[in-house]
Amino acid sequence: xxxxxxxxxxxxxxxGNDKSIKCEQNLGHDTMYWYKQDSKKFLKIMxxxxxxxxxxxETVPNRFSPKSPDKAHLNLxxxxxxxxxSAVYFCASSYYGTGGWNEQFFGPGTRLTVL
Amino acid sequence: DAKTTQPNSMESNEEEPVHLPxxxxxxxxxxxxxxxxxxxxxxxxYVIHGLTSNVNNRMASxxxxxxxxSSTLILHRATLRDAAVYYCILRGPGGGADGLTFGxxxxxxxxx
Numbered sequence: 753x754x755x756x757x758x759x760x761x762x763x764x765x766x767x768g769n770d771k772s773i774k775c776e777q778n779l780g781h782d783t784m785y786w787y788k789q790d791s792k793k794f795l796k797i798m799x800x801x802x803x804x805x806x807x808x809x810e811t812v813p814n815r816f817s818p819k820s821p822d823k824a825h826l827n828l829x830x831x832x833x834x835x836x837x838s839a840v841y842f843c844a845s846s847y848y849g850t851g852g853w854n855e856q857f858f859g860p861g862t863r864l865t866v867l
Numbered sequence: 868d869a870k871t872t873q874p875n876s877m878e879s880n881e882e883e884p885v886h887l888p889x890x891x892x893x894x895x896x897x898x899x900x901x902x903x904x905x906x907x908x909x910x911x912x913y914v915i916h917g918l919t920s921n922v923n924n925r926m927a928s929x930x931x932x933x934x935x936x937s938s939t940l941i942l943h944r945a946t947l948r949d950a951a952v953y954y955c956i957l958r959g960p961g962g963g964a965d966g967l968t969f970g971x972x973x974x975x976x977x978x979x
Contacts, residue, residue, distance in 0.1 A: 783963065787967075795905075795967075802964045844911075853899055855901070857913070859910050
């Protein structure tokens, strides 16, 4: 069984379009994340949600709007796509554990290409 | 989270042990040391974590220096499948929904 799944795996679209990436986890976790990995392979946190509530928003443009319909899902909607949005987007999940001990489980990634 | 320093790349032979170093001289007393790896074209994968004592699991061992300013991830018998970028990450005691702070990591190359 896939623990953290993302759809689609690849997404090619034109500048200015609006697109969504879906993420689902079946691990029973209460916290989910979106990360962006750019062309230089740097991985950076974008958002985190705990029990459907936004916890972290790392100065991401408001064209990016995450939505968590329930604890098992965290979708990422991107409006007015720009060339610089081309990247691989990873969803992750974990238990909410203060203390620094909790491990995160990552999805396979969605490669977004904006033309 | 405090900063970590890792070599850009390391090379090893298949079926030999690999020791991946990480320096974290500004680590605080409550920071956990985590290791993740990213295989080619895949998402990051948790490997191991520890606080003060050395740790072993089915994937690897983590050796933590007595002063905690450095640590070493040990792959006991590397296989070709272990070729990946390995990230050493410090996790503070703060919010449980904090994102991981990835550095550049160490690109591990395994020679057959």
